Amino acid sequence: MPSLSRRTLLKTGAGLAAYGIGLGAAAFAHRSAEAANSVELEAATGDALLDGQHLTHGVMTYRRKDQAEMLMPPTLRMRKGERFSARLTNRLDEPTTIHWHGLRIDNRMDGVPFLTQPYVYTGDSFDYSFVPPDAGTFWYHPHCNTLTQMGRGMTGMLIVEDPADQTFDADIAINLRDWRLGSDGQFIEMFKPRDAAKNGTFGTVRGANWQIRPDYHAPSGGLVRLRLVASDVTRIYQLKLEGAEALVIALDGQPVPSPFMAENVTLGPGQRLDLVLRMPDTEGATVSLIDTRPSAPKTVALFHAHGQNLKRMLGDVKALAPNPWQEPDLKGAEQVPLILSATAENAARDSFCGSLGYSFWAINRVPWPGDTSDPMAPLAELKLGKSYIFNLENLTPHLHPIHLHGMNFKVISSSTRKVPEAVTDTYLVAADEKVQLALVADNPGDWVLHCHIIEHQKTGMTSYIRVT
Template sequence: MVHLSRRTLLKGAAALGAYGIGLGAASLYRSAEAATPVTLEAKTADALLDGQHLTKGVMTYGADGAADAMTGPPMPPTLRLRKGEPFAAKLINRLDEPTTIHWHGLRVDNRMDGVPFLTQPYVYTGDSFDYAFTPPDAGTFWYHPHCNTLTQMGRGMTGLLIVENPEDPAFDAEIAVNLRDWRLGSDGQFIEQFKPRDAARNGTFGTVRGANWQVEPAFDAPAGGLVRVRLVATDVTRIYTLKLAGADAVIVALDGQPLPAPVPLDQAVLGPGQRADLVLRMPDGEGQTVSLVDARPSTAKTVATFRATGSSLKRDLRAVAALAANPFTPPDLKNAEAVPLVLSATAENAARESFCGSLGYSFWAINKVPWPGDTSDPTAPLAELKRGRTYLLNLENLTPHLHPIHLHGMNFQVVSSSVRSVPPLISDTYLVLPDEKVQLALVADNPGDWVLHCHIIEHQKAGMTSYVRVV
């Protein structure tokens, strides 16, 4: 769940009593009638990431008919699906190492989840893998490898995925924004992806901050229009505190799930893996701009701007209606079974393989055991859940750091927090505060082995990961 400020929540409590497709990024759409799947090639490229130097060894996805025709940076294409319609993609690996694709936030068949050895084998160099699923939910999602993730994601393999709902209202424009950093030296080339001392804390931050593979990109949108802005935090470390300067907006969805009613935006905190859908009311004057500002941690930074074009459409933000809800089975809290999940540091510092690769350190743990554990069965699931039963994930953060905890394959509903008021929102990722105890309720409705991990990738790779089994 994306965290909202107290002011935003108070506004939301009161509220509750198509033009363009991903401007600034290539989009690729396949309807149910398409005879062939989307082809996604995992490959390397060169790209202008810092605005000054051509960075070599970038990792990305090329897609048939989309990425190769791009006039901008070779960012992974934005994939567009439709709710309830079949989708297929063929991954072809042109990298010099194995890879996979995980469809972040989508409730797919377990065999399609993209986790090496847990749900599928490696896709080795020159090999391919066929993914196929029908998305049950509309919203803003993304895709990335689940293999050698710190390197592959850190070097670029994070693409946006949008599932459209024909019942959604029409907007005057739509802009999809891929928020992420890069670890580059002064010459624009990649430097070491992480520092051990930082991996044991908040994580290692990038040196170049960007959006859609550009530094402070500018997007055009109709003056006086209502613009749907899809924000996706695909960074491996950074937590964003996002505000708008120069215009008003409402939040209509968080982590792919529509809100019961639009909530006026004060600020939204997005951890790695999280998403927020805004409806922005553009200024009326031609050339007037709106800034998307990251206020975290201390010095505000403009990450993107929106420029008004043409004569004003004179839209009214108060006319924005709620999006249609996605299907969700309400949890049976009276008969729920508790699953303890204690997040902590560990002093072991031993190299562990994790699901794919190792950082050479174990700094983090779930239930006091870094993954994989040192029990008689070190790769056993954290819990075995019975299909159709309700479970309460009792997350307790014993560390002084924030952890965006992401669950594959299922959605949960926020029940309570020990440190703040929380709305009963539905999500796949929860940003746990330091010393917070939170209850997340879910119905175990998707059989298989589902990874649960911190989406600060250094934390994941250094022990804060495991999985639950639904039988």
């Protein structure tokens, strides 16, 4: 769940041709594609203008087979409760998959090699088919060689629509991510071991939708649904808006019970935020989305008011309908310890997430896969339909966005902050924080639990939960 300031809580384009050049206002100000029941995707490579100056070679991406000239992964739209199918054909020189981040779907469709499905090897295809039970903003990415494949571009947005949702004057999807590029615009090493043992290795070029500070147009005085996904492998964003006000209507794909004013919102890798932005009344006025972390503020996107003033009001915004959710029985819930810690540096073993050759991090003091009698055993075995409380304790001085596949949980208490009553799949746990996460084990299968700072994931802070 994205982290919100205490004050906030108290207040209750796409790529052009093969080069990734932004299309500006028309690409995202209105829905770029209707919800679809099926799509054919190719994992492929190409060249893209990522830093605004140089053509970067060796970009990795998912592209629609019928729109092969569009290099940035498409924003996929589907409908809540309707079956969606996607055929993935692998044109890369290495295996890959698709994980549908945040979707509570059949375990066979979760996209984790060897745990839920085989690799999709070069030239092969895999058919994904599922019915999304939740409306909201999600995303998709591989679970193979993740640091390289995600770091080079394989992160796309996914929107599940609910026809009953309020209609807004524009719907803008923003994919926030960094690139590790040298001065010539070419990829450099994806990680440094010393940084992987701390906060992670940051990118050198900060962008949104594969552009540097893209510009979007929206109606003056209109209400804009702004969907944000932090799909970076490392960066944690501290976001604020200048030039307009906005309401938070959903966190990590799940509606909040009552919309509240957006001020400073922290988004870690894997997390999502839905805002309703009220555009300025004056044509030509600009709204800036600014990242203030870690030091010098940086504008990541701009929104320009245009046309006749629609005179819409934030007071017109209603809460989104909640997604289906079974409240856990807190009194009868079984306690599950989850201790996040550092570990002595050792050579790591390979696992379903691959290896960087190091072991820096651990869950329950064991790096994955651990030096135990069965290093590939699940972290915990849960009974289908039973309630559990994960007692998550961060013993490190670093932030960790902890993501659970296949199920949602509710944050019920924290030792360091007031937390909103929200359902989520990714929680950004603070340094030295103890937090309780409650859930009903309602989806059978083996479900990965890991830190979504990919260097942390691949150097020990990962495991899986078994539900039977």
